[in-house]
Amino acid sequence: MTLEIQTISKSFDTKQVLDDISFSVNAGEFVSLIGPSGSGKSTIFHLIGGLLKPDHGDIVLDDQVITNQTGHISYMPQQSSLFPWRTVLDNVLLGQELQGEKDTERAMMMLEKAGLGDVVHAYPNQLSGGMKQRAAFIRALLSPQSLLLLDEPFSALDEFTRLDMQKWLLSIWEEYERSVLFITHNIDEALFLSDKIIILSANPAIIKATFTIPFARPRSEELLLSAEFLDWKRRLTEAIQA
Amino acid sequence: MKKLIQKGWRPLVAILLFLVIWQLATQVFSIETWLLPAPSDIVIEAQNVMDRFWPHFFATLQLAVFGFLIGTTVGLVIATILHLMPRVRETFYPFLILSQNMPVIVLAPLLVIWFGFGALPKFIIITLACFFPIAVSALSGFQQTNRELFHYMKMMGATKSQLFWKLELPNALPSVFSGLKIAATYSVMAAVISEWLGAQEGIGVFMTIATSSYKTASVFVAIFIVMVISLTFFGVIQLLEKFLIRWQQKGEEG
Numbered sequence: 001m002t003l004e005i006q007t008i009s010k011s012f013d014t015k016q017v018l019d020d021i022s023f024s025v026n027a028g029e030f031v032s033l034i035g036p037s038g039s040g041k042s043t044i045f046h047l048i049g050g051l052l053k054p055d056h057g058d059i060v061l062d063d064q065v066i067t068n069q070t071g072h073i074s075y076m077p078q079q080s081s082l083f084p085w086r087t088v089l090d091n092v093l094l095g096q097e098l099q100g101e102k103d104t105e106r107a108m109m110m111l112e113k114a115g116l117g118d119v120v121h122a123y124p125n126q127l128s129g130g131m132k133q134r135a136a137f138i139r140a141l142l143s144p145q146s147l148l149l150l151d152e153p154f155s156a157l158d159e160f161t162r163l164d165m166q167k168w169l170l171s172i173w174e175e176y177e178r179s180v181l182f183i184t185h186n187i188d189e190a191l192f193l194s195d196k197i198i199i200l201s202a203n204p205a206i207i208k209a210t211f212t213i214p215f216a217r218p219r220s221e222e223l224l225l226s227a228e229f230l231d232w233k234r235r236l237t238e239a240i241q242a
Numbered sequence: 243m244k245k246l247i248q249k250g251w252r253p254l255v256a257i258l259l260f261l262v263i264w265q266l267a268t269q270v271f272s273i274e275t276w277l278l279p280a281p282s283d284i285v286i287e288a289q290n291v292m293d294r295f296w297p298h299f300f301a302t303l304q305l306a307v308f309g310f311l312i313g314t315t316v317g318l319v320i321a322t323i324l325h326l327m328p329r330v331r332e333t334f335y336p337f338l339i340l341s342q343n344m345p346v347i348v349l350a351p352l353l354v355i356w357f358g359f360g361a362l363p364k365f366i367i368i369t370l371a372c373f374f375p376i377a378v379s380a381l382s383g384f385q386q387t388n389r390e391l392f393h394y395m396k397m398m399g400a401t402k403s404q405l406f407w408k409l410e411l412p413n414a415l416p417s418v419f420s421g422l423k424i425a426a427t428y429s430v431m432a433a434v435i436s437e438w439l440g441a442q443e444g445i446g447v448f449m450t451i452a453t454s455s456y457k458t459a460s461v462f463v464a465i466f467i468v469m470v471i472s473l474t475f476f477g478v479i480q481l482l483e484k485f486l487i488r489w490q491q492k493g494e495e496g
Contacts, residue, residue, distance in 0.1 A: 049397035051393065051397060074398070083408075094398075098395070099398075123488070149397075
C-alpha cells in the first residue's frame with residue numbers, strides 16, 4: 001500500500017489553502033503532518049478522503065488514481081465520531097458494514113484486547129473520552145481499507161490519557177502494520193509516533209520540511225525524555241519557526 | 243414510585259382543589275345541571291351511560307388510531323421525500339405551510355361534499371391534522387445531522403441510502419418522537435371533529451346527541467373520556483420513545 005499525493009493545490013473562493021503539496025506514505029509507514037491551525041491539514045484529509053476535488057494534482061493509491069473518490073481510506077476524526085445510537089460493538093463494525101462483510105468475532109477480540117471487553121454492549125455516552133477514541137481507532141483498524149487517516153485523534157484528551165493513548169496506539173499499530181497518515185499540532189506526539197514528519201506552513205500551506213525519524217521500534221515512554229528525543233524536538237521546533 | 247409521589251402531589255392537590263371548588267360552586271350558586279353539572283353529577287351520569295357509551299368509545303378509538311397511523315406514514319414519507327430531494331423541498335415547502343393555515347374544521351364540510359359520510363373523509367381530516375407536526379419535526383431532525391458523522395460516512399464511501407438508513411434516520415428519531423406526541427393528541431381531537439360531520443357512532447356522535455338534548459353531564463363524560471384517550475396515546479408514544487431511544491436516556495443517567 002502506497003499513497004502518493006502529487007502536486008496538490010486547492011483554493012476556496014479566492015483564498016488559496018494548499019499550494020503544490022507532494023508527499024507519500026509507504027507501506028507500513030507512520031507519517032505525521034504537523035503545522036499550525038489553519039494550515040489546511042484537514043483540507044488535505046478531505047482531499048484524500050475524496051470529499052473535495054483538488055484544483056490541480058492527483059492522489060494515487062497503489063497506482064490507482066483516487067482523486068475525488070470516497071471509500072478508499074479508513075478515517076478517524078478529531079472528536080469521537082461514534083454513533084450514539086449504536087453500541088460499541090456495532091460502532092466498530094460500521095466501517096465493515098458499509099463495505100459488505102462483518103466480522104463480529106474479530107471485532108470482539110480486538111475490543112477485548114483494547115480493554116473494552118466489558119463495554120461492548122454499552123452506548124458511547126457511557127464511555128470516557130479515552131475509551132471512545134480507542135473504540136474509534138478500532139473501528140478504523142477493522143475497516144477494510146488499508147490506509148488509516150487519523151485527524152488529531154487525541155487533541156480532546158487530557159495530558160495523562162493522551163500519553164496512555166499514544167502508547168496504546170503504538171502497540172496496536174506495531175502489531176497490525178498498517179500505513180498511517182496522522183495529523184497533529186503536537187510536536188512530542190508526532191516525534192513519539194512517526195517514521196516521517198512533514199511540516200506545513202500556513203496560508204497557503206506548503207511543505208516546509210520533511211524529516212525521517214530514526215528512533216528504533218518498539219518505542220517506549222523513556223524515549224520521551226532521552227537526549228536524542230529532545231535534540232530532535234529542537235530541530236523540529238526550529239524548522240517550524242523558520 | 244416514591245419520586246412520583248414526591249413530584250406528583252402538588253398537581254394532584256391542585257386538581258382535587260379545582261374539583262372541590264367546582265362542586266361547591268354549583269351548590270352555593272345553585273347552578274342548573276343542564277348549564278354546568280357538578281362533578282358528582284358527572285360521575286353518576288358516567289355510570290348510567292357507560293353501557294351505551296362503549297361502542298362509541300371503540301369507534302372513535304379505532305378511527306383515531308388508524309388515522310394517526312396513516313397520518314404518521316404520510317408525514318414521514320413527505321419528510322423523507324423533501325429531505326432527499328432538495329429541489330422538491332424548495333418547491334413544495336410553502337405548500338406544506340399553507341396546508342396548515344387552512345383550519346381543518348373549515349375544510350371538513352367540503353370533504354363531506356366530495357367524499358360523502360364514509361370513513362374516507364374522516365381519515366383525510368385526521369391525516370391533515372397529524373402529518374404536519376411529524377413532517378416538520380422529521381425534516382428538522384434530518385437537517386440536524388451531525389457534520390462529523392456525516393463526513394465520516396462520506397469518507398468511508400457510504401452510499402446515499404446507507405447515509406439515510408444508518409445516519410440520518412436514527413439521528414432524526416428523537417425529533418420525530420416530539421412530532422409524534424403532538425400528532426397523537428391532534429388525532430383524537432380530529433377524530434371527534436370528523437364524527438360531528440355525520441357518523442353512525444363515535445364519541446363525536448354521542449356528544450352531538452347529548453348536546454342537542456341538553457344532557458350536559460353526558461357531554462362532560464365524553465370530554466373526560468376524550469382526555470383519557472389523548473393521555474393514553476401520549477403515554478404509549480412516550481413508552482415507545484423510551485424503548486427506541488435507549489441510548490439517550492442511559493447517557494443522562496450515567
